Amino acid sequence: MTFSPQLEARFEKLLKSYPPGRQRSALVPMLLYAQDEVGSMTDELIDEVAQRVGVTPLQVNEVLSYYSMLHRKPMGKYHVQICTNISCLLNDGDKLWEHACKRLGIGNKEVTPDGQVSLEEVECMGACSWAPAIQVNYDFHHFITPEKLDQLLDSLTKKQ
Amino acid sequence: MLYNEPSPLETKVLSRRFGAPNSASIDTYLADQGYQAFRKAAGMKPEEIIEQVKISNLRGRGGAGFPTGMKWSFVPRTSPKPKYIVVNGDESEPGTCKDRVLIENDPHQLIEGVLIAGLAVDAHAGYVYIRGEYRYLIEVMEKAIGEAYAKGWLGKNIQGTGFDFDLYAHSGAGAYECGEESALLESLEGKRGIPRIRPPFPAVVGAFQCPTVLNNVETYCAVPAIIRDGGAAFAALGVPKAGGTKMTCLTGNINKPGVYELRLGFPVAQMIEEVGGGIPRGRRLKAMIPGGSSCPVLTAKECEGATMDYDSMSARKTMLGSGGVIVMDDQTCMVKALMRIIRFYAHESCGWCIPCREGTTWLRKILVRFHEGGGTRSDIDLIGDIGKNMLGRTFCPLGDAAAMPTISFVEKFREEFEDHLAGKPCPYEHADHGIEVLSLSR
Incomplete structure (x- = not known):
């Protein structure tokens, strides 16, 4: 899955913001920023973010279902x-x-x-x-x- | 930007730069004694910094009011682990909108407070956790952090002091529960915001299993003034057991709603009448919640002689809380107000503790039915009983946050609940209450 260069830069910065081995910390902000670009939490997006932060897609699902700003269905423009x-x-x-x-x-x-x-x-x-x-x-x-x-x-x- | 006119009755310490041109920029900050407190703190011993914070009588501004200096002193000095400073900017308590203006108007004050906390506990990294809805504040914070790095107020060997500190902004994604310190730490680690069992407290085992200082935005923002002018000067602004000022959010039925910085111990009546310009449409005060929707409600009578500080509120069996003042006029339906408050807590309960998960859900169901006219006499006691059975029976304060308003609304406004038993929907919904709109559901 490809993201805009701005989003890629954000991800890169985020992944460097936490102690070694703690890349999972980037998960919640990454999901929110990605949703802004992709529109909703698609299966493809979940797989991609899971892979980038080193957790399973199931774990991403578990997390995203907790936060009210993260939507599985696209909202309006x-x-x-x-x-x-x-x-x-x-x-x-x-x-x-x-x-x-x-x-x-x-x-x-x-x-x-x-x-x-x-x-x-x-x-x-x-x-x-x-x-x-x-x-x-x-x-x-x-x-x-x-x-x-x-x-x-x-x-x-x-x-x- | 400023969202409301300042009041001449304010005591501007944390908000002194609000309204200045480019108040958020590092140049404005540096031109007005900015980062001087850090320089001073860098020449002090860690225990001297903590001592000044203790002397200042600064208490946590997020809601719990725990003495900040004492909290810092719990961080184990000899721990070989790295230590962290975490800023709670998850401001979500209904009625509260003060951290937002503190970050928006003066982010460097927050950064300086964090740096001083870092010096006090030997931490070299920090995170500013900002609720997802405040996206623009992430940009404000990142810009300020960038400026601080560029001018050598963050990073390696800050201003030649030999002290290193890295600071990062971190966004939440919509969850009231993450304002609770241990849930916030879970969220910071990329998990659901489910609270942790304590002890151990974050001071010993916090972010990334390391010792952590975790305070509210406003708490850190008070630190530069404390170090710059001395703890005693800050303490003198307030009342004996609580120093300084409180960012106070006037909300609800009030003529001049806004965020005002008032010294602790400010009289409630003067706050409503003079700072807030009184109650609109010539109505009278019915009730007030002093510190966000989780605090027990006060009747107009109980507000008489009350002052905005921890002890005065605790004497009235409520709390100063977060400073989110919710003013309710004589036309307010207290059943509806409680129903809306409980709908919120039912929505936000993480579901871990059964008394909270089930209690908030059933309270919501009963209160919605009750307000719509389907209540029975036994419901009134039931509502109060459910609240009492939640109180103190959950791992984090969310259960209490729902129980406390519930118990107080039923006890203090029982007659309004009884009025709803007449069979028809809400007797307090007046036709003159604002705009008239046809409802889809009726």
Whole structure:
């Protein structure tokens, strides 16, 4: 399996970051960075990363199933993650979530038919003082109202 | 960047460079006494550094509040193994968003704190574990680490002191549990974040089976000021048994939410009214969680006369925790609030300890049913009992983190649970509560 030169450079740096014989330490960040490029945890990707860090594919599976950001199925080009945890809830994060489901016609961890947008109801993302907060891929958006969400989704889908 | 206006009531020690142009760059840091504390520490004996940290009364800022100097002193000096400094930047406790601004605005302060910890325990490598959602902070941290290497503040023979130190940024991938120190170490080693049985504690057997100092981002960020100005000066900023300031995140129903650096012992009422600008829409305070969703809730009455420090909170049978203050106004449905908190812990339980795995799952099921109007009178005691049976019966604090709010919500807001028995869905859901959206499910 081939990765972009940037990702290869990241992997190389990561594998050198841990004590000798501890290459397995690179596993979690490697999976996340690889998912960003490949789109999801494909069998091929799991085999490749397993081989690079010196564990079995089963061990990689065991690890990836624990972490909520690692997905076996591909998400949309724009993965919209809405926090409904307590600080966001108190600022109507739950209503924002319902609005997003209705507007996109999809539910949790589902993707629009054109593959552009996916939705996930996530736990606290560390933006509690700027609630309700969402993340589109890795970008934070603070103080989001249904209107602002609509504008954001419009601008994302126009970009294509 | 800054996400909120600073307050004149802040005591800016850790956040003093926030808002300065290029506050994250090494040049800004060096121009403002940056790395001077490291130079000073390099001329001190390790036990002198630890002594200053003890004098400062610095307590762990991640939530547990363990005295930092004491934690450092547990690292065995004579161990032939390499030692490690690990930074807990897995900030995931609901209500908490302070480590994010500390790294974003001043990563070199963190690096300097780590270096001083390295000097104190003779460690020569460290890892900054940052939650996966904070991807941009990985870039900020890697850039800062790169600058520090380029200017000789990391690497071999730092500034001619003969001290070597390597630092790496390490990303998580979404797991609250990894904020627990031993689960974090498992994750750092490329495994599922399942907590380890302790003892041995990380100070003796930590990362890669070696002695390890593991503290929260904010804890390390306080160290340069302690060494630079002396432990006593830092201690004097706070209250007798807890020194310094606390990065405090005001969240929930509050007019000026934000992250503010307040001296320990800051009055709760002043924090809500003056720093936070009071409660929106003319509503009144119903309840407050002082330090992240795992802390027992305080009623408005209990908040009277309370101060933001470990002892004042412990006298009210709650905790200062991580500094994630969650303010709830008089229109908040406490059943719904607890239900959402428990949904979180059920999602995040790693499943290793049965009281936590089963307890959080059943609490979630009962609370969801209860809030939707399907509760029975016996459920109220059952919810409290499940919480009490989880408390203290798990290997890591996640079980307690779910049990403590549960017990306190049921005890302090029992009448709201009883109000839900009337048969219809939530009596506290007011039409004027914010925006109106048609629900798919109703």
